[in-house]
Amino acid sequence: MKRITIGFIPLTDAAPLIAAHERGFADEEGLAFDLVREVSWANIRDKLSVGLFDAAHMLTPLAIASALGIGHVTVPLIAPATLALNGNAITLSAAFVRELGGALPEDPVAALPLFAAAIKRRSEAGLSPPVFAATFPYSTHNYILRAYFAAGGIDPDRDVQLVVIPPPLMAGSLEKGLIDGFCVGSPWNSVAVDRGAGHILTPSSALFARIPEKTLAIGDTLAGGDPDTLRAIVAATAEGAAWCADPANALELAAMLSAPHYLGVSAPLVLRTIEGRLVFTPGGPTRSVPDFIRYDVPGTVRPDAGRYAWLYAQMVRWGQTRFDPTIPRRIASLIRTDIYDAAMPGLLPPAEADPIGSILEPAFDPADLAGYLARFDERGLPKLRA
Template sequence: MKRITIGFIPLTDAAPLIAAHERGFAAEEGLSFDLVREVSWANIRDKLSIGLFDAAHMLTPLALASALGIGHVKVPMIAPVTLALNGNAITLSAAFVRELGELPEDPVAALPLFAAAIKRRESAGLSPPVFASTFPYSTHNYILRAYLAAGGIDPDRDVQLVVIPPPLMAGSLEKGLIDGFCVGSPWNSVAVDRGVGHILAPSSALFSRIPEKTLVIGDTLAAGDAGTLRAIVAATAKGAAWCADPGNALELAAMLSAPHYLSVAAPLVLRTIEGRLIFTPGGPSRSVPDFIRYDVPGAARPDAGRYAWLYAQMVRWGQTRLDPGAAARIAALIRTDLFDAAVGGDGAAADADPIGSILEPAFDPADLAGYLARFDARGLPKSRG
């Protein structure tokens, strides 16, 4: 067995890697996955960059930024498997919900309440609301920004944005350090079950095909034996397919709940896997279509258009400048040839709008300049409604 050391953060979108190990899919490919739990995305990135990890469960935007050298030293890597689509939510503290008043079911309809609460705080000489995401280069940051911007709220002026690791989100909300957050499951549901959080918007209600996490492979392993690369991709894809089967949900929830993985109660994990979310403490569960997706190849095969949207967010929010060569660099990162060789087939049909925009007009990855022209210098839509 060839040992592959893989760093991960305790989130339900690490499930394909955990299932590949626990269900023997890695062993079938002649591999032993040594899964190492970490607390922060910076640790994941830095340990991969210096070779302490062979591979990692990583925020998809962080993989893209690291490979392009945006915001940090350039870290050579490849990202041949998407571990999950969606799985995030925006959650608010009970105190901030009281400030807003009765929340409508449609999260977009709540935006005027946000704007009014911000103005009240400003008029009273109080600090602006504080919202957390998990990393500057994360879907959580971009979803939160896009949501606020859709209501004319400037995320860099009207609120304070901070970074907190996923497992610490619910505790930060409970202590009153933040007014809300955007994070991956199960941590939104943890906050609700503790009675301190109210889920406002699952990410799939705003963008239905966001590439949340990816399997990244460091440069040493990526430049090595092609057979090992194929085996890693195949084992991970088998794990993803197993996770996507509804008949395995109970077993998967029990597996993920283990202390060395998520250390969260299995019934709560099961709700997030099945997309049955409780939005308010003590409230009923509601079905959320496509809350988290592991399906193969639809979710698991890397999609250049989805990466193009992430890159566009980096440009929109001032993290980098538009580079005409970005598409070629994305193709070199995602290596769809490795996925297709390991899983079979010759590619999947691309969606016209790869991220399934609901909050915004459809995204065309062939026209990044046109997409960016919709926004002003602050990243806010030039026209709303």
């Protein structure tokens, strides 16, 4: 039995790894997954970098940035399995909802003029701009917030203040009035609502239909080692993801994830997030959110180069790095689809013209990164079209 030490953050998108361990899929592959709970993404990256973790549940943009040496020293790794699509939401404090007029429209785009008006009122009164939290600079949460504000002509670097807070601390920060809103993965949006501290503005899937939220990052030592071990790790993870994707397993999965050493959140709340039945306002009814979080095989788990290319384009768009035309080739080396294909032979997802499915922006063409980036000005805001 080969032991594999894996770091994770308490989020529902760690479920494929947890299920692989708890349901015996890792055992069947001759592996023992030792899952280590962490509090911050910096810890995850750094412990993977120095070899304290063999692998990790990691923000997909962080895996890209780490492998490419963007914003940090290069961390040699590969990302041969995506753990989940979507699963995020933007949540606002009760006080900020009152600033917006006391009720949120169901269409998040319709709320953008309300944001702009509230920001203007604060500015005219000499008050600080609203503060919104993401979980890390290289995160889907950061890019979702930025793209959302930009769609309403709001400059995320001037008109609001963006800060970084680890996922488990988001709800508490909202409760204490330290921030006006946040974007984070489940279950922490629902935790804020159940505490009466937050109102969900929108799930991320209502803005972008297929964002690769987390990846299985494998460190240098394992990545350069025995190919059979790599295949076994990916196979166990994919089997765990497929088990999580089966609605018949939702009750058991919720109970599993709710354990104190995993999420430490009540099973009924976790169940709502798994099933996409969200409560948007404290004491309000549940609303069904199709594809709120996806674990399906192969559509989710097999890494999609186009989705990774979109995340890289966000790094360029928001000034985190300069455009490099060699990136598509380097992404192919990062995601190593050959490992997935060896682990799950014959399970290939259908091709998609737009891998992201943006509601906020025109369709994304991975073959034309330069054309995509040309749509935005130097601040990352959409260019006005004649």
